[in-house]
Amino acid sequence: xxxxxxxxxxxxxRVLVTGALGVTLGATLLAACSSxxxxxxxxxxxxxxxxxxxxxxxxxxxxxxxxxxxxxxxPAMDAVFGWVNAHGGVHGRKIHYxxxxxxxxxxxxxxxxxxLVLQDNVFADVGSLGTPTQTAVQGFLNSQKVPQLxxxxxxxxxxxxxxxxxxxxxxxxxxxxxxxxxxxxANFAGKKIGYLYQGDEFGNDFVKGLDMEIPSSSVVSRQNYxxxxxxxxxxxxxxxxxxxxxxxxxxxxxxxxxxLAMLPAAAIGYLPQYVISNVGADTPTVGPLLASFxxxxxxxxxxAKAATGLLNGVITDAYFAPEANVSNPWxxxxxxxxxxxxxxxxxxxxxxGNTQYGIALAYTFxxxxxxxxxxxxxxxLLAAIATAGKNFVTPGFVPLSYSSTVHFGFEGSQVIxxxxxxxxxVTPSGxxxxxxxxxxxxxxxxxxGPVTRYKGTTSSPPKSLVSTS
Amino acid sequence: MSPPGTSRSWGDRAPWVRGLRLPTQxxxxxxxxxxxxxxxxYAITSSLSPYNDFEVGEIALYVIALAGLSLLTGSNGQIxxxxxxxxxxxxxxxxxxxxxxxxxxxxxxxxxxGAAGLLGLVIGIPATRLKGPYLAGLTLLLALALxxxxxxxxxxxxxxQGLTTTTPSAPGTINPEEWLAWIxxxxxxxxxxxxxxxxxxxFGRSFRAVRDDEIAASLAGIHVARTKVIAFVISAACAGLAxxxxxxxxxxxxxxxxxxxxxxxxxxxxxxxxxxTLMGMWWGAILLVYLPQWSTSLSGDFSLGSGAxxxxxxxxxxxxxxxVMIAAPTGIQGGLRWAWRRLWSLRPGxxxxxxxxxxxx
Numbered sequence: 015x016x017x018x019x020x021x022x023x024x025x026x027x028r029v030l031v032t033g034a035l036g037v038t039l040g041a042t043l044l045a046a047c048s049s050x051x052x053x054x055x056x057x058x059x060x061x062x063x064x065x066x067x068x069x070x071x072x073x074x075x076x077x078x079x080x081x082x083x084x085x086x087x088x089p090a091m092d093a094v095f096g097w098v099n100a101h102g103g104v105h106g107r108k109i110h111y112x113x114x115x116x117x118x119x120x121x122x123x124x125x126x127x128x129x130l131v132l133q134d135n136v137f138a139d140v141g142s143l144g145t146p147t148q149t150a151v152q153g154f155l156n157s158q159k160v161p162q163l164x165x166x167x168x169x170x171x172x173x174x175x176x177x178x179x180x181x182x183x184x185x186x187x188x189x190x191x192x193x194x195x196x197x198x199x200a201n202f203a204g205k206k207i208g209y210l211y212q213g214d215e216f217g218n219d220f221v222k223g224l225d226m227e228i229p230s231s232s233v234v235s236r237q238n239y240x241x242x243x244x245x246x247x248x249x250x251x252x253x254x255x256x257x258x259x260x261x262x263x264x265x266x267x268x269x270x271x272x273x274l275a276m277l278p279a280a281a282i283g284y285l286p287q288y289v290i291s292n293v294g295a296d297t298p299t300v301g302p303l304l305a306s307f308x309x310x311x312x313x314x315x316x317x318a319k320a321a322t323g324l325l326n327g328v329i330t331d332a333y334f335a336p337e338a339n340v341s342n343p344w345x346x347x348x349x350x351x352x353x354x355x356x357x358x359x360x361x362x363x364x365x366x367g368n369t370q371y372g373i374a375l376a377y378t379f380x381x382x383x384x385x386x387x388x389x390x391x392x393x394x395l396l397a398a399i400a401t402a403g404k405n406f407v408t409p410g411f412v413p414l415s416y417s418s419t420v421h422f423g424f425e426g427s428q429v430i431x432x433x434x435x436x437x438x439x440v441t442p443s444g445x446x447x448x449x450x451x452x453x454x455x456x457x458x459x460x461x462x463g464p465v466t467r468y469k470g471t472t473s474s475p476p477k478s479l480v481s482t483s
Numbered sequence: 484m485s486p487p488g489t490s491r492s493w494g495d496r497a498p499w500v501r502g503l504r505l506p507t508q509x510x511x512x513x514x515x516x517x518x519x520x521x522x523x524x525y526a527i528t529s530s531l532s533p534y535n536d537f538e539v540g541e542i543a544l545y546v547i548a549l550a551g552l553s554l555l556t557g558s559n560g561q562i563x564x565x566x567x568x569x570x571x572x573x574x575x576x577x578x579x580x581x582x583x584x585x586x587x588x589x590x591x592x593x594x595x596x597g598a599a600g601l602l603g604l605v606i607g608i609p610a611t612r613l614k615g616p617y618l619a620g621l622t623l624l625l626a627l628a629l630x631x632x633x634x635x636x637x638x639x640x641x642x643x644q645g646l647t648t649t650t651p652s653a654p655g656t657i658n659p660e661e662w663l664a665w666i667x668x669x670x671x672x673x674x675x676x677x678x679x680x681x682x683x684x685x686f687g688r689s690f691r692a693v694r695d696d697e698i699a700a701s702l703a704g705i706h707v708a709r710t711k712v713i714a715f716v717i718s719a720a721c722a723g724l725a726x727x728x729x730x731x732x733x734x735x736x737x738x739x740x741x742x743x744x745x746x747x748x749x750x751x752x753x754x755x756x757x758x759x760t761l762m763g764m765w766w767g768a769i770l771l772v773y774l775p776q777w778s779t780s781l782s783g784d785f786s787l788g789s790g791a792x793x794x795x796x797x798x799x800x801x802x803x804x805x806x807v808m809i810a811a812p813t814g815i816q817g818g819l820r821w822a823w824r825r826l827w828s829l830r831p832g833x834x835x836x837x838x839x840x841x842x843x844x
Contacts, residue, residue, distance in 0.1 A: 120645070121740040122775070124733040125541065129776075132534035132660070146739040149644040153734045157659075171644060214634060215643035240631060 060391050062137030068107045068383070068390070071130035072142040073123045073151075074166075076115035083269065083299055084143055086363045087166060088113040090372030091141050093356035094380065100355075101478070104383040105390070112136065118143075120150035127151040131160050138163055138395065140379050141372070145169045145215050152177050161392055163382070163399075164375050164423065168293075170219055170460050173421035179396065181416065183375055183423035185333050187216055187266065187291065188460045190427060191223020194289050194331055196465040197429045197453060198262060199227050202287065206234045208260025210251055210275055212267060213238040220266035220291055226462065234258040244271055247278040256284040263287070267294035273303040276324045277311070288328045295330035296367035297432060297447045298337065325447055326434045333427040334374055334409040337365040338448040344409040347475045348373045374409045377479075378423070381406035407473045411455045426457030426468050509683040517672045524668050533660035537732070538772055540664030543671040544728035545768035549753050550671075550678050550761050551721025556750075557759020558682060559714035560694030561610060565622030566722045567746035568629040571738070573599040573723025574730040575633065578646035588651045592670075592727055599723020600716045607715030611708040626746040630738035645737025648730040667728050674721060675761050681717070682761075690714055751800060755807055756814050763816025774800055 062069040074088045075081045088111075095109040103109065112134060116122040123142075130136045131154075139155055142148055143166040155162040156179045164183035165172055168190065172182030198207060207228055211217030217238060225233075235258035237251035252275055255263060263286045267275060272294040279285070294300070304325070305318040313321070335342040337349075348370055352360040363369055383390070385398040385406070403416030412426035430449040455468040506512050528536050548570060555561050573595035580591045606625060610618055633640040640646065653662035681687055689710045692700040701707045730736040748771060756767030778796040811818025 119739050119742060120735065120737055121729060121733050121745075125537070125772075128534050128537050128660070132532065132537070146643045146645060146737045150733050150735045150737070150740075153647065169644070214637070218637070218642070240634065243631065 060137065061135040063107070063390050066103070066107055067110055068104075069110045069112065069134065069136050070138050070140045070379075071112040071114070071134060071136040072140055073114050073116040073126045073130075073147065074141070074143045075118040076113075078117040078119070080118035080144070083296075083366075083368050084166075086359060086366070086368040087143065087372035087375070088141060089356055089359045090352065090369040091376035093351050093354075093359070094373055094376035096355035097351055097479075098380055104380060105388045107383075107390070109380075109383075111140075113141075116147055118147060120147045123147040123150050124154070127154065131155070131158055136160070137390075138392070140164060141166060141375050143167065145171070152180055155179055159392060161395060164378060166371075166375070168219065169215055173419075173460075175419070178421075179392075181399065181421040181423070183378065184371070185292075185424045185427055186422055186460050187219035188223040188226075189422075189425055189458055190291055190331055191220040191264075191266070192226055192458050192465055193223075193427055193429065193456050194264060194291070194329070195224040195227030196456070197329065198224075198264060198289055199229070202262045205232070205261040205287075206259050207232050208235040208237070208255040208258060208263045208286070209233065210237045210239070210248070210255065210263055210265045210267060210271075212241050212271065214241060216293075217266040224264050227465070228264075234260050239267075239271060241268065241271075244268075244274065246274070248275045249278040251275065252279040252284060253282065255279075255286070256282060261286055262289060265290045265294055267291065269294055269296055269299040269303055272300050273307050276304065277307055277321065280321070280324060290328055290330045292331050292333065292427070293367075295325075295328055295432065297325060297449075298364065298366035299368075301325060301447060322447075323434065325432050328432045329429060329452070330432065330449075331427040331429050332449070333411055333424045334370065335411075336430070336449050337367070337370055343475050343480065345370075347479050348409070351479075370409070378406055378408050378414070381408065407476055409475075411472050412457055412468050413470065413473075422460070425459060426455055428455045429453040509680050513676045513679045517676045520675075521668070521672055528661055528664050528668070533658050536658075536664040537660040540660070540667040540728075541732055541772050542765070542768040543664065543667040544725045544732065545749075545752070545771050546671045546764045547674045547728065548722045548725035548749055549756060549764035549767045550674055551718040551725075552749055552753045553756070553759055553761060553764055554678055554682065554690070554721075555714050555718035556753065557757075558687065558694060559690040559711060561711060561714060562615070562619050562750075563622040563715075563718065564619050564746050564750060565606070565625035565629075566718075566749050567741045567743065568622075568625045569599045569602060569719040569722035570726030570729060570745070571629055571633070571736075571741040572602050573726030574736040574740070575640060575646070575726075576723070577727035578648050578730050578736040579639075581649050582646050592724060595723045595727035596720045597723075599726065600720035603716040603719025604712065606719070607712040610715055611711045623743075623746075626741075626743050630741055633738045641735075641737065643737060643739075645735040645739075647735050648733075650731045663731060666731070670724060670728060674724065678717075678721075679761055686710075686713065748800070751804055754814060755804060757816030757818075758814060760814065760816040763814050766815040770800075770803065774803070 072088060074084065076085045092111050092113075095111050098104060099108040112130065114126045114130070116126055123144075127139065127142075130139065138161040139151075140163045142162070145167045148162070148165045148167060149171065152162060156177045159179060162177075162180040164181060166184070167182065168184050168187040169182070170186050170188055172180050174180070209221060209224065211221050221236075235255050237254055239248055239251060248271065256279070265272065265275065265288060267290060272290060276288070301322045304321040308318040308321040309315070335345050337345055339345050345365070349365050351373055352365060352369055359369065382395060382399050382403070385402040386395045387398075399416050400418045403414045406414055408414065410424045411428055412424055414423045415425045416423065429452050431452045432447050432449050434447050455472070456465050457468045458465040506515065524539070528539055531539065548566060552563060552566055555563055576598035577591045577595040580586055580594055606622065610621060613621055634642065637643075650659070650663050650666065653659050682690070689700070689705045692703065692705055693707050693710045697707050700710075729740065733740060752767035752771045753764065755770055756765070757763030775796045778799050781795065781799075807815060807818070811821070813821070
């Protein structure tokens with residue numbers, strides 16, 4: 015035996031430590047196994063619902079490469095629920111929101127979603143993030159008849175009759191591509207167009223929309239990048255676009271990729287007109303990235319500040335009022351909500367595209383609960399969204415599209431131009447650049463339907479939200 | 484598993500203890516153990532909630548991958564930082580067959596094992612010329628380079644959304660989680676029996692001989708390169724089966740399920756469980772499945788911010804690894820075995836068990 019020459023004290027110590035380890039392991043395994051569901055007194059037989067509470071859950075990336083920025087959404091949603099609960103809940107029920115970290119790994123999503131549904135007995139999965147992660151649990155949630163609501167992804171796949179319990183919320187990327195493509199066709203006729211897109215569902219769906227509007231003869235170069243290996247400047251892609259003579263670049267990029275494309279282009283004196291998807295042009299995120307990448311590359315503080323100026327004049331789209339529009343009543347309400355009900359998040363991130371997104375999404379869910387009424391069941395919630403969804407009050411420019419067959423949320427947006435002369439910053443972290451609308455609000459569908467002007471109205475925040483938040 | 488009669492003779496034990504003695508024939512012995520394990524696991528799964536059954540199934544699938552890795556590293560002395568990639572190959576192979584054909588479920592699993600084994604062969608051949616950090620580098624490259632291939636041909640591999648997998652529907656009133664857990668448990672038990680037999684056979688002895696001294700092994704007539712390749716193929720095939728099972732648990736197969744961290748966690752869990760042991764892989768798999776949950780509840784209890792809690796699982800994994808390596812350098816299984824033998828020899832009247840010379844049984 016190996017330890018025969020050790021002192022007996024050391025031997026006993028080792029036995030103790032190893033034994034303790036074994037016991038701890040066993041005990042924790044038992045504890046983990048025995049924490050079976052202990053349902054609160056339920057309302058009828060509805061999981062997660064009592065007369066005074068509703069338990070809902072979500073899986074979101076709080077760690078890993080997808081976390082920066084996206085980790086703000088769920089806490090921002092919780093601010094809305096905090097406000098609702100402080101005012102008596104919805105139909106007397108307080109909302110308890112559990113969001114778990116899946117690190118954007120679908121295998122984790124599968125496990126954690128089962129934990130939420132089978133062990134924690136949540137009423138619904140609300141505001142879970144990601145295309146690969148949520149496709150992983152779409153089948154499971156539908157087989158369990160658990161609503162998978164307002165998935166945080168612009169995939170075209172959420173409105174699928176095979177999965178009646180699933181719903182998207184934000185405009186599908188194809189719709190964004192069509193609206194921005196139609197703007198390019200109308201305003202940059204005769205110019206040479208280039209594409210830069212992320213080589214996955216997001217980029218491909220967006221390009222599909224662009225191609226429906228922009229004549230293929232005017233597209234001179236199509237470049238893409240791999241999100242998983244995005245580490246340095248996209249110099250090759252930008253050089254290729256420059257060589258092809260692209261005067262306008264349509265981009266389906268995440269914020270880091272936007273910055274990593276603009277900087278090397280500017281370095282070779284290439285300053286095309288950028289047209290960027292909503293997610294890639296979130297100024298409170300992209301602005302600081304442009305500055306920090308410049309400084310990491312050896313640039314001075316002045317050069318870093320100048321680099322943020324690259325955003326001036328960028329064309330993008332918005333489906334709710336951007337945070338820099340300080341006079342917008344929704345923006346004022348959103349800011350107040352965050353300040354009062356998520357002060358730590360407000361101090362860290364302020365009002366930006368992600369926190370606004372979380373607030374708007376959570377408020378949509380509150381509207382859905384209100385519309386369902388006192389008698390809350392899963393089928394009744396889905397029915398309420400399908401029949402009353404179009405009337406929900408949300409910060410969105412257009413009403414939600416929900417019906418019994420359409421499970422997309424917003425199917426419209428407004429093309430805007432970023433501008434350093436527009437309204438100033440409202441957030442602590444500093445959105446320094448504002449924007450001005452360049453088209454009316456437009457609507458379309460993911461299919462071959464035309465892009466048309468939205469003729470309805472945009473809702474204002476209800477009095478309760480304005481006065482009491 | 485030390486052969487009977489070397490560590491402690493059965494002869495000096497009480498007659499009832501002798502009656503408990505396991506048969507010495509490896510196949511019978513391992514089958515008996517597997518049956519006992521199956522009985523135990525059946526008792527566990529039928530008393531647990533569906534969610535806990537799902538977790539037991541996950542433990543079983545990781546046991547398969549870890550057992551293969553344990554054979555490769557512990558018995559044959561080769562290292563792999565790319566077992567996540569072999570799992571991906573198995574998962575995609577099974578999912579592709581499920582999407583495009585309606586073959587028998589078992590055939591799909593065999594295909595997953597075969598495809599991963601084939602890649603193991605392709606990697607195993609150059610691996611025979613590499614050692615230590617160079618082999619680690621080659622396998623690491625595999626874990627990095629394989630997922631982007633699936634992204635590149637998204638029409639075949641389903642891109643972000645991936646490919647949907649289908650588990651054969653559960654018979655009778657068994658709930659789907661328990662049924663899936665049983666498919667995975669049976670897979671794990673069969674794998675363990677086969678590997679245990681293999682390790683007790685001529686192949687197992689060659690694996691160890693090559694690990695200990697390649698020159699001596701080749702002088703003894705062992706084909707060193709062939710032995711190493713065989714170990715690699717078997718190990719990769721195990722990972723392939725585990726990958727196919729992971730796809731069943733997840734419901735879809737996409738590249739996000741096979742990050743580089745998976746390969747590294749597999750290696751760490753294998754070391755924790757006890758490199759070279761098979762039973763120890765259950766400990767490693769339990770840690771793989773439960774550590775993230777403990778850390779989540781721990782950070783909740785201490786209300787750590789999301790910034791700190793984010794990396795708590797990794798930190799705890801590291802701390803556990805360090806503690807186990809100090810307390811039990813042969814991993815949890817090795818430590819438990821050793822502690823069991825110590826406790827046995829500390830019985831009154833036996834003195835120091837080590838001073839006794841074992842008699843043949």
